[in-house]
Amino acid sequence: xxxxxxGSGGGHGRPxxxxxxxxxxxxxxxxxxxxxxxxxxxxxxxxxYYLYNHWIMRxxxxxxxxxxxxxxxxxxxxxxxxPFLVTSVVEVLCLVVFFGRLTHFAKVTLRNVFWKxxxxxxxxxxxxxxxxxLAIYGVLRMYDVRSIRxxxxxxxxxxxxxxxSRQIRRAFRSIRNTLPExxxxxxxxxxxxxxxxxxxxxxxxxxxxxxxxxxxxFRNYLEIVxxxxxxxxxxxxxxxxxxxxxxxxxxALFFIAFxxxxxxxxxxxxxxxxxxxxxKHLKNEIRKLAYMKHCKMIEAFNILKEEEGAQFVVRxxxxxxxxxxxxxxxxxxxxxxxxxxxxxxxxxxxxxxSFVQLADLLNIQVITLKIRSHPLGQWMPxxxxxxxxxxxxxxxxxxxFVWTYDVIILINAIFIALDxxxxxxxxxxxxFLALYIIEILLKVYTYEPRAFFGKNQFWNWFDTLIxxxxxxxTILNTTLRSTTKYNSQQILDIVFILRVLRxxxxxxxxxxxxxxxxxxxxxxxxxxTFGGLTLVVYCVFAIIGMELFHGKIQFxxxxxxxxxxxxxxxxxxxDSLFARAKYCKNNFNNFASSFIVLMExxxxxxxxxxxSLLSLTPAVFFANGFAxxxxxxxxxxxxxxxxxxxxxxxxxxVSFILEAFFVEYSLEKSEVETAIERKIQxxxxxxxxxxxxxxxxxxxxxxxxxDLEGEGGTKPQSKGLMxxxxxxxxxxxxxxxxxxxxxxxxxEDEGPSFEEFLNMSSTAAVCSNVTSESAA
Numbered sequence: 001x002x003x004x005x006x007g008s009g010g011g012h013g014r015p016x017x018x019x020x021x022x023x024x025x026x027x028x029x030x031x032x033x034x035x036x037x038x039x040x041x042x043x044x045x046x047x048x049y050y051l052y053n054h055w056i057m058r059x060x061x062x063x064x065x066x067x068x069x070x071x072x073x074x075x076x077x078x079x080x081x082x083p084f085l086v087t088s089v090v091e092v093l094c095l096v097v098f099f100g101r102l103t104h105f106a107k108v109t110l111r112n113v114f115w116k117x118x119x120x121x122x123x124x125x126x127x128x129x130x131x132x133x134l135a136i137y138g139v140l141r142m143y144d145v146r147s148i149r150x151x152x153x154x155x156x157x158x159x160x161x162x163x164x165s166r167q168i169r170r171a172f173r174s175i176r177n178t179l180p181e182x183x184x185x186x187x188x189x190x191x192x193x194x195x196x197x198x199x200x201x202x203x204x205x206x207x208x209x210x211x212x213x214x215x216x217x218f219r220n221y222l223e224i225v226x227x228x229x230x231x232x233x234x235x236x237x238x239x240x241x242x243x244x245x246x247x248x249x250x251x252a253l254f255f256i257a258f259x260x261x262x263x264x265x266x267x268x269x270x271x272x273x274x275x276x277x278x279x280k281h282l283k284n285e286i287r288k289l290a291y292m293k294h295c296k297m298i299e300a301f302n303i304l305k306e307e308e309g310a311q312f313v314v315r316x317x318x319x320x321x322x323x324x325x326x327x328x329x330x331x332x333x334x335x336x337x338x339x340x341x342x343x344x345x346x347x348x349x350x351x352x353x354s355f356v357q358l359a360d361l362l363n364i365q366v367i368t369l370k371i372r373s374h375p376l377g378q379w380m381p382x383x384x385x386x387x388x389x390x391x392x393x394x395x396x397x398x399x400x401f402v403w404t405y406d407v408i409i410l411i412n413a414i415f416i417a418l419d420x421x422x423x424x425x426x427x428x429x430x431x432f433l434a435l436y437i438i439e440i441l442l443k444v445y446t447y448e449p450r451a452f453f454g455k456n457q458f459w460n461w462f463d464t465l466i467x468x469x470x471x472x473x474t475i476l477n478t479t480l481r482s483t484t485k486y487n488s489q490q491i492l493d494i495v496f497i498l499r500v501l502r503x504x505x506x507x508x509x510x511x512x513x514x515x516x517x518x519x520x521x522x523x524x525x526x527x528x529t530f531g532g533l534t535l536v537v538y539c540v541f542a543i544i545g546m547e548l549f550h551g552k553i554q555f556x557x558x559x560x561x562x563x564x565x566x567x568x569x570x571x572x573x574x575d576s577l578f579a580r581a582k583y584c585k586n587n588f589n590n591f592a593s594s595f596i597v598l599m600e601x602x603x604x605x606x607x608x609x610x611x612s613l614l615s616l617t618p619a620v621f622f623a624n625g626f627a628x629x630x631x632x633x634x635x636x637x638x639x640x641x642x643x644x645x646x647x648x649x650x651x652x653x654v655s656f657i658l659e660a661f662f663v664e665y666s667l668e669k670s671e672v673e674t675a676i677e678r679k680i681q682x683x684x685x686x687x688x689x690x691x692x693x694x695x696x697x698x699x700x701x702x703x704x705x706x707d708l709e710g711e712g713g714t715k716p717q718s719k720g721l722m723x724x725x726x727x728x729x730x731x732x733x734x735x736x737x738x739x740x741x742x743x744x745x746x747x748e749d750e751g752p753s754f755e756e757f758l759n760m761s762s763t764a765a766v767c768s769n770v771t772s773e774s775a776a
Contacts, residue, residue, distance in 0.1 A: 019043040019046070020303050020304070021303075021304070021318070021321055021322060021325065022043070022046050022047070022050075022325065023041055023043075023046050023303055024299075024300040024303040024304050024322055025300075025322055025325035025326050026039070026046055026049055026050065027296040027297070027299045027300035027303075028296070028297065028300045028322065028326045028358060028359060028362075029053070029326050030296050031292075031293040031294075031296040031297050031300075031359035032326065032359040032362050032363055034166075034289045034292075034293060035053070035163070035166075036166075036289075036292055037049075037105075037108070037109060037163060038109055038110055038113045039108045039109055039110075040108060040109065040110060045107070045108050048104070048107050048108045049108040051104075052104055052105065052108055057101075057104075058164050060097070061097070061101055061162060061164055062164065064093075064094045064097045064098065065094075065098075065158050065159050065162070066159075067090065067094055068091065068094040068095075068098075068155055068158060069155055069156070069159070069535075069539060071087055071090060071091055071094075071155075072152060072155075072539075072542070072543065072591040073590075073591050073592060074086075074087050075087050075149065075152075077546060077550050077551075077589050077590045077591075078590060078591075079590045079591060079592045079593075084138070084141060088134055088138065091130065091134060092131075092134070095127050095130055095131060098123060098127055098158055098162075099127055101162065102120060102123055102124065102127075105120070105163065106120075119160075119161035119162075119163075119169070120161075122157055122161045123157065123158065123161050123162070126154045126155075126157040126158060126161075129151050129154055130151045130154065130155070132151070133149060133150055133151030134151070137149055148547055152543045153540055153543050153544065155539065156535075156536040156539045156540060159532065159535070159536060160172060160536060165532065167529040167532075168529060168532040168533055168536070170282070170285050171282075171529055171530065171533050171652075172533065172536075173281075173285070174278050174281040174282045174285060175278065175648060175649075175652070177277075177281040178274060178277040178278045178281060178648075181273055181277045182270070182273060182274055182277070182648065185266075185269055185270060185273050186270075186643075186647075188266075189262065189266045189270070192261060192262055192266065193225060193228055193229060193232075193262065194225065196228055196254075196258050196262070197221060197224040197225045197228055198221070199254070200218050200224050200228065200254070201218060201219075201221050201224055203218075203244075203251070203254065204217060204218040204243075204244055204251075205218055205219050207247065209243045209244065209247055210243065211243055212239070212242070212243075213575075213577070217243045217244070218243075218244075226635055226639075227240050228240075228258065228262075229639065231255070231258065231259065231262075231263075232259075232262045232263050232266075232267065233263075233604045233642070233646075234259075234263060234604075235604055237255075237259070238255075240255075241255040267647075270647055270651060271651045271654075271655065274647070274648060274651045274652055274655075275651060275652060275655035275656070278652050278655075278656075279655075279659070293359055294356060296359075297355065297356040297358065297359055298352075298356065300322075300355075301314065301352055301355050301356065304318050304319075304322065305352075306318075306349075308349055311351060311352070312352065313349035313350060313351050313352070314349060314350045314355055315348070315349050316339065316343065316348050316349060316350070319339065319342070319343075319350050319355075320335065320339070323335050323338065323339075323358070323362075326362065327362055334366055337366065338358075338361050338362075341354075341361060342354040342355065342357070342358065342361070372448050372450060372451065373448070374447075374448050374449075375448075375449070376445070392442070392445070392446075393445070393446040396442050396443060396445075396446040397446065405435075405439055406506060406510075408432070408435055409503060409506050410506075412432045412503070413503050415428050415429070415432070416500065416503075429474065430474075433467070433470065433471055433474065436463075436467045437467060437471070440463065440464055440467060443460075458521075459507075459514075462504070466498060466501050466504075469498055470498035473494050473498060519661060520661070523657065523661060526656070526657070527657065530649070530652075530653045530656070533649060534645075534649060534653075537644060537645055537649060538595055538598050538599075541594075541598055541637075541641050541644075541645075542588075542591055542594035542595055542598060543591075543594075544637070545588040545594050545597070545598075545637065546588045546589075546590070546591070546594055548588070548634065548637060549587065549588040549634075550588055550589055551589060552570060552587070552588075553568045553569060553570060553573070553578075553584060553586075553587040553588075553589070554568055554569030554570070554584065554587070554589070555568070555569075555584040555585040555587065555589075556568075556569065556584065566579060567579045568583075568584035568587075569584070586600065598641065598645075601638065601641055601642065601645075602645050602646060602650065604642070604646060
């Protein structure tokens with residue numbers, strides 16, 4: 001469940017002791033980050049649990065996981081070869097770290113839960129298999145016997161099954177639960193494919209047609225199945241149709257019907273079924289998370305509760321200590337804002353219903369804006385507040401200033417596209433740099449510098465760094481060219497790239513562009529979850545591909561005289577499309593090349609190759625090329641990758657990103673966000689810095705418009721703080737997922753209603769039925 005219900009509790013009248021407060025903070029932290037680890041509740045175990053969840057420990061775990069995965073770059077076949085002793089020592093070190101992390105987890109969790117958790121068993125088995133394979137490989141290597149490092153395929157298990165990767169594990173579980181529904185659609189699709197293949201055999205097989213290369217056309221049933229499967233991806237269209245189309249124009253109807261039914265209908269059906277079922281299972285996972293979060297918050301409440309009349313409450317002092325432990329990085333003013341929301345009537349205590357919402361309050365990122373006067377207004381008040389200075393600052397704030405620089409950026413884009421060797425173009429670059437520097441100096445003069453370069457001012461930092469980096473690179477390049485004959489192409493490349501990057505500033509100038517970009521930035525954590533999922537699939541298929549196809553295809557420079565250099569080092573590819581298209585560098589001879597090939601296979605269709613009169617695109621080249629140098633069933637490897645990566649994972653990725661984007665892009669706010677913004681408005685948007693030591697909010701701030709302008713107004717302003725929600729940004733991926741499904745999730749579907757939760761004296765019995773998450 002949410003933990004062993006053995007906390008001593010705050011009792012009915014006495015404050016909670018420090019160990020109890022630490023235990024309650026652990027429950028609240030787990031609720032905030034949706035951790036579902038049933039840890040022991042003894043003081044020593046709680047301290048170990050805090051250490052287990054420390055960001056340094058989690059970062060170190062991820063470091064060694066990716067170090068272990070990256071060993072494939074240095075092991076045979078290697079991109080950068082290292083001695084076997086070095087790679088084996090590093091691998092053993094990684095396995096020792098993994099075992100230590102697992103042992104640490106065993107110390108904090110309940111014994112019976114630990115041994116029933118399949119992800120722990122998976123990690124232990126993976127460690128044992130890796131050590132066994134390493135020992136066998138090392139012994140055989142001593143006797144010059146070549147063997148296969150078969151354990152490398154289990155390395156992604158560490159990325160999936162450690163507790164830190166719960167989002168990746170949840171995605172895999174949802175995909176696994178979705179597979180039955182996908183199977184039915186896939187079987188129906190295969191039936192259609194096989195039926196069309198049979199029709200193609202009967203229509204074209206006995207007409208003695210030939211391809212453009214002089215090969216038999218549609219004579220072998222299995223070859224027809226493969227070619228039509230590739231046609232579903234449009235990778236070999238229209239080439240596969242041309243021999244039949246040349247024979248009779250009526251045969252085009254066969255291929256048109258095939259594409260409509262299988263490419264447009266079945267592939268769209270795949271997208272709909274995959275995402276609909278994935279979303280359904282993911283929603284069930286999120287419902288359980290919401291249920292467990294309430295369990296943990298009730299556990300924390302039961303530890304800290306004190307009797308107040310006919311109800312149990314948490315005192316204000318205890319609540320503040322708890323929030324300091326759970327979120328030590330938030331400011332005093334932010335903490336007071338959350339207190340005002342939780343204790344709306346300022347009774348001096350927080351009731352059960354308000355306390356349970358604390359985890360959600362902490363997950364909404366609230367920016368504290370410090371309103372400061374400009375340093376120049378203090379150092380040179382006469383100059384800074386003069387009529388000329390006020391006019392200059394009002395001009396910078398005017399929309400016309402932004403429009404002027406938008407036009408300058410567009411003109412700069414035209415000059416970037418022109419010939420650099422023309423003297424006037426070269427001089428114009430200095431003019432544009434000067435204009436951009438003037439813009440930054442004017443903005444720093446107008447706006448308070450610490451606010452202008454605040455940690456949340458991404459675009460201001462981006463503009464400044466790009467401009468000064470371009471200035472430095474341009475000066476360096478000009479100096480080297482004028483003083484010596486040295487002409488560094490690398491510096492020129494940097495200068496050109498920085499010039500182009502300057503054009504991105506137009507995104508910040510147009511409001512709708514800025515909204516879209518901020519939305520994309522906010523859903524990056526969700527993208528990273530699917531990035532981890534893709535990494536796992538790529539690693540598995542890359543390792544399998546290296547074992548199957550390593551050394552079968554070689555790359556040679558254009559002037560090489562090596563035997564079979566024109567056939568990619570393999571006589572079986574003589575006169576093949578693969579060799580003629582010079583795809584020899586696309587091979588599985590090392591880990592990096594394998595990743596590039598898999599990436600090209602994921603893209604599937606490259607229409608410009610058809611326009612270049614290449615008869616097949618990479619996906620078909622690779623399948624046919626590698627089948628030619630091994631055996632024809634090798635095509636199953638590429639088909640399997642296409643099904644797993646393109647049909648399932650890419651479809652889910654695209655649909656999920658669209659859903660997340662719509663949620664982020666919409667103007668609707670969650671109930672918690674609405675409560676925070678309503679309280680901010682009630683409090684006049686600000687707190688007084690002088691009162692922070694007393695931790696009291698006051699309501700005598702200036703209006704929001706004047707405060708946000710800083711020193712732009714004509715009348716002096718008092719120092720203070722203001723709050724705003726950071727464009728619906730969520731601290732965790734789980735928070736975004738719950739936001740996506742909150743309208744569809746009804747907590748009572750999974751257990752007692754929210755009101756029943758609030759009436760519980762203990763949640764141990766309720767939460768014990770929800771076990772920790774299993775392995776993917």
